[in-house]
Every structure is written in C-alpha cells, then in structure tokens.
Amino acid sequence: MKKLLTILVMMALLMVAGCSKTTLTGTAPEDTGKQAILLVSFGTSYEDTRALTIDALEDKYKEAYPDYEVLEAFTSQIIIDLLKERDHIEIYNVEEAFNYLKDNKFAHVVVQPTLIMNGAEYDEMLAVVEAEKENFVELKLGNPLLSQSEDYEAVVESLRVEIEPKMATENEAVVFMGHGTHHFANATYPALEYYFHDAGMKNVFIGTVEGYPTVDDVIERLNENGITKVTLYPFMLVAGDHATNDMSGDEEGSWKTMLKKEGFEVETVLRGLGEDAGVQALYLEHTEEAINAEMLEAE
Amino acid sequence: MKQVSYKLILKIFLLVLLTLFIARPYMEKGLSHVPTVSTSDYAIEIVDDAGYKIHLDKPATRIISLYSAHTENLFALDLADEVIGVGTAESFPRAALEKKAYDYNADPEKVISAQPDLVIIRPFIERHNPAFVDALRRSGLTVVSLYPENAQEFESYIMRLGQMTGREKKAEQMLSKFNGEMANLLSQTEAIDKRVGVYFESSDRDYTTVTDDSMAARAIEIAGGRNVATGLEAVEKGSTIAPFGLEHIVEIGDQIDVFVTQRGVMGAGGNWHSISIRPGFDTIKAIQEERVLEINQKIVSSPTFRQTLGIKEMMRYFYPDRFNDYSMYDKEVALTRRDFANLSVLYAQKPIFVPTSSYFNSEYRGHKFGYFEDISEADDDYYFVETAVLSGYIEGEKVDQEEYFYPDELLTKEDLAKYIFLLKDFSHLNQGVVINDLDQYESARIISVLVENGVFELDESGNFNGDELVTGAEAIKILEQL
Secondary structure (H helix, E strand, C coil), rough: HHHHHHHHHHHHHHHHHHHCCCCCCCCCCCCCCCEEEEEECCCCCCCHHHCCCCCCCHHHHHHHHHCCEEEEECCHHHHHHHHHHHCCCCCHHHHHHHHHHCCCCCCCEEEEEEECCCCHHHHHHHHHHHHHHCCCCEEECCCCCCCCCHHHHHHHHHHHHHHHCCCCCCCCCEEECCCCCCCCCHHHHHHHHHHHHHHHHHHCCEEECCCCCCHHHHHHEEEEECCCCEEEEECCCCCHHHHHHHHHHCCCHHHHHHHHHCEEEEECCCCHHHHHHHHHHHHEEEEEEHHHHHCCCEE | HHCCCCCHHHHHHHHHHHHHHHHHHHHHHHHHHHCCCCCCCCEEECCCCCCCCEEEEECCCEECCHHHHHHHHHHHHCCCCEEEEEECCCCCCHHHHHHHHHHCCCCCCHHHHHCCCCEEEEEHHHHHHHHHHHHHHHHHCCEECCCCCCCHHHHHHHHHHHHHCCCHHHHHHHHHHHHHHHHHHHHCCCCCCCEEEEEEEEECCCCCEEECHHHHHHHHHHEEEEEEEEEECCCCCCEEEEEECCHHHHCHHHHHHHEEEEEEECCCCCCCHHHCCCHHHHHCHHHHCEEEEEEEHHHHCCCCCHHHHHHHHHHHHCHHHHHCCCCHHCCCCCCCHHHHHHHHHHHHHCCCCCHHHHHHHCCCEEEEEEECCCCCCCCCCCHHHHHHHCCCCCCCCECCCCECCCCCCEEEEHHHHHHHHCCCCCCCCCCCCCEEEEEEECCCHHHHHHHHHCCCCCCCCCCCCCCEEEHHHHHHHHCHHH
C-alpha cells in the first residue's frame, strides 16, 4: 500500500516538475566559447517578402559570421502568434530566444535589432537584453538602422541609385512610407527627410502611417513643390501588409489611390529596405561595431 | 483486522478514482453515442460531425454560433432573432456583427451564463480548445459540432441546421435555390471547349492546393476552369488541403493560365506581388500574363450560400469576353450611379471586394463596407456598388454619421473623369491648355491632365462642362478609346 501511495506521490511530483520552466541558478556564466548573433525584427506574416528581406539578411549574417550561430526573434507577439496558429511556424520572441541561448550554453552573444529606429520596439527589446546580461560572458548590442548621423547619410546614399531616376524632372518626387510611432523617436522621419534634401534630393518626402508626417502633410508638401508625379516606396524593412495594402493597394484608403484622387501620377515600388544591399551592409556594420565594442556594463 | 479493512477500502477507493479519472473522457463521449431506445421522446434528433447524437425537445431559439459560416447560414435561414451570440471572426451579414461575440479561447462561463439552448461549433474548435468545449458540455449545454468537409456534404449540413432550428422548409428552399443557381452557372460554362488551366493556391504557407472533392475544386470546375493539380491526397484525414510545393507549381507552369490565390484565413494568402517575386515563377504562364486572381476564402471555400458568388467571380476572371460583359450599359440614356458602379467594376475587371472579419476591426478612412443606408445586402448590385466605392471609382456621402450612395442619381462628366484618372496612368504634359471653367471643379488637376491627353474635348467656348450628365454609350466610347 505504501508503495502505491509512494508511486502516486512521485507521479504527482514529476507532473508538477514537468510543468515548471527551467530556472537559472545564480552562478556565473561558463565560458563555453559558443557564440551567437540574435537578429531581432518586428516581424511580418508575409511569407514571400520575409524571404527577400529578413531571411536574406539572416543568410548574409550566416555567410559573414560562420563561427556564430545566427538565430532570429520577432518583437511582435501578434505576428508570432499568427504564424504559429496559421502557418505552424515557431518563431521566438526575444525572451524565448534568450532562453534558447541559455539552455544551449551560449557564452558570447550579439543582439542585432533590424529595427529602423530606437523607438518603442527597441526600448522593449533593450529591457529584456539588460535583464539578461549577467547570464552571458559577453552580451553585446548592435544599433538599429538609423541611430547615428552617419547612418542617415549611409542610407540616403544607398538609396540614391534606386530613387534618383524616379526624380528625373523637378516635378517628380519620391515619397517614402514609414510606419510612424507615438514614441519620441518618431522625429527620425522628418530628420531623414532633411538628410535626403541635404544630399541634393530635394524631392524626397517622408510620410508615416501612424505618426507624423501624415499622408495629408505629404500631399501639402507635394503641392507646395509643384510635384505632378510621385513614386511611392515603403520605408520599412519588409514590404508587408502596410506596403501592400496601405501604400500600394487599389482601395480608396491607400496612399496610391489618395494621391491619384488628388491628381498625381503615381507609381509604386514594393521593395522592403531589407532587400537593399546597402541597408544590409549597414546592419552588418552595426554588428561589427558591437562585436568590437566593450561589453554592456552590468549594473 | 481493523488495519486490513482500512487498507482494503483505501485500495479500492484509489483504484476506482484512478479508473474513473482515466476513463472519464471515453465515458463522456461514449454516453452520447449510446443509441436511444425510443426517439419519440425527442422532437429533433441529429448526429453531428463529431459523432454525437444530439437530441432537442424543440427547435432551438437561443443559439450561439462560434463559426462564421454557421452564423452566415443561420442568418440565411431567417434566424437573426434566434442567434443570441456569434464568434469573433464574423464578417457577414452586417447584422451578425452587432450580436454579442464569444471567444472560444476565453472563459466558457461567458457562453454558459448566456443560457443558450444550442451552441454550434466546428471540429476545429474542439481540436484547438477541447477544455472549452468540454466545459460547455459538462454544464449541460447542447453543443453541436458541424463542418461539411467537402462539397457533397453541404446539403446535409444545411439540412441539419434547419432541423435543429425548425427551419427545414426554409433550408430546403434555400438549397433548392442554391442548386438551381449552381446548375444555371454550370449550364453557362459546360459548353466551353478550350478551358483555362487553373492552379488554386489554398495557402501560401507550404504552397498547398486542394483535393478534388473540395469546394474550391468544384467551384473551378463549375466556373469552366481546368484544375491543373488534381488527384492529390489531403494533408490529413478530413481535410481538403493538399500539399503541392513551389517546385511542382513551376514544373507545370506552362499549363497555368490563371493562378488563383485564396486569401483571408487569418491574413494568409499570396497577392500578385508576393507571388510574382517567388523564385522561378517568372516562367509560369499566368505570371507572365499577369493573370492572378486573389479571392477571399469566404466565397470559395467556406460552406455558405455565397459559394455562387465565388464561382461568378472565377467565371468573370477566367473568361472575361463571355462573363465580364458591360455592353448592357451601352445605351443613349444618362447613366445612374448604380449602373456606373457596375460598369466601372466590369470595365476595370476588378474582382469584387469581400471583407474579412479583420476588416471590421480595423480603422478605416472613407466608406466602410456594408454601411450604405440605401444599398442593402439583398440588392443585386450590392458587391459591385461596394467594390466601386471602396476602389475609389465613385464616392458616397456621409450625412450625420450615416452613409448614402444615392444609386438613382445620375453620373456627371467630372465623376467619369475622376474614375478614368484613377484607373489609368496619364502624364502631366503641361501644354498650357486653357480650360475656362476649370476653377469650378474640385478635380481641376485631373480634368486638366485628361484634356491635355485628349481623353475629353472642350466645347467651342473652351469649357469642360463637368456637371453635364453622361450616357452609357458616351462613357463606354470614352473608356474604349483609352
């Protein structure tokens, strides 16, 4: 009888133990020499554009850093959940990616956000990274795309080849659609427009879906500058939902339709920034800077 | 002696407890499978698609439907008042969106406390969240799981909905009308000799297609298409999704005249751009000829009466010369806004807009689908009017938060100019053409460009006369000269 009771108690204990998550001990991280680069993106549910942008970038990293394991995480839990439920694709969020790295005893980790700016997504990611730094021998962090003045200049120059032919006359403009944010980093967008203008591309205008400048602000700029023809590009890593529907969709609320209704001749280019070789190179550069930098200071 | 007795009781107790615990799910399901000795005690008896025998004393009057197709069909059976709750992914009819929504991922108590006398689910819900469904059943609610897995099961599915709700006659009528429409559509396409080769992509994830017995495959056939991916096994029993893969699609690329991509399952589905950028797809005939039809799964794979709508859409796209005809508007009478909505969608060969549930959750700018006070869902031109407005071809008006289309008002020349400019690409020629009445028009820039491009001519006084009415014949003449 005692045996039966013992077995039952043990089974119950095992079940409870099986449900609990691995917890970390407070010991110092062991230097196993294992290295990883964690690419953190907002994410997209659009399979085909993901292949051309996020996955292409991941391939570049694998090629450039053969001694590192390269893995990806998304910051958008909505997209992660959607991909899991709809497509049965498991993608880590940032916490889960760190759990993987810890469980597999990675000691040297570089986190490279493929975000555009140091906005809300970046802040949230940073909080997770900060909390993890004592669990690794080295934990380093690369900058998002537009972090320093040189980054803006590099992106503007990288895009010049693509967009200058779209502004062959003074009546032709290029409009980039950025996402926009409530975060103070939204100022990145008007700042970027300044950089384009300073680089001699006066007819480049930046608008956002959810921040400032709005599409109405952009239309005002276009009218002020006597523009008659507009080429629309997404200023987003991927040409996903916003680019496909909000920018170039045929529906009445899309930027393309709104601009046409105002009498502009409109062309759209569905090309995520992640497809641009210069942008890819800039992310790699940011990672290289992070690798060569000092480790994040432990508090 | 006392000690032995205690041990024995404890042993028996534990064994009974263990047995009950292990056998509980089987017992619960098994009890429902036991055939009743007499069915006369129950007015209604059906077997659902999970194998449960369902008994109802009287037709249900407090129904919660947790699947959008069930909801749509219940409304089609005139059960708007009896449906007291719906799922979270409803999109049709509009009245269903105003019902209280219940989430099968949330607390089942919410459904239980609404005291429905019938909860209709589908097997997916039970697979996805068995605890939720279990809780409903254990609370004593009548839970029915229905899902017609293929085209053949649609009729029995509708009849069972009718039986449970006392709407057998309505169900029969609806099915008879539906079958008549299907037969009519088939009669229009069956004589087509040279059939277009169609590849149907059910999902862009893993590049799957459908099995031969699926609703989509039947729709292609009735629409006069020739499915180029046939004889495939389903990914799992009970599914109509069949694996195919990128390489296979490319291999049969020369047979694919039209590429149909199903959209709408949680935002899934390829579009023209995403499909055209796939490696190797430039060799596919449909991609080369830009014949990619994006179609909402609600009208092609969902078990509702709107399947006919999906078939008509395919017919328009497969054979535009036969089924996208707008010659009925070629008359010397002023075009109404209703007729222009039809003409504009047909001329542009624009697929009709069918909203998904997420459409109604998003903020929108301009018109919201289904919200015109003067165009109802029962209107024959409902989808064409909605599509024309949502495409920006023609505008409605908002008056005190209510939207109106004014279908019987007449089209002006300025309205036509706005449509033409939206549809085609025109360059600003800056020829300095003087249009005397230009400053009267909201769309001055558009009018100026179209006059410069020779689309419209000015009268002898150099006026555009944008307020003039346009006849169908005049509009078609201008459109065909573009």
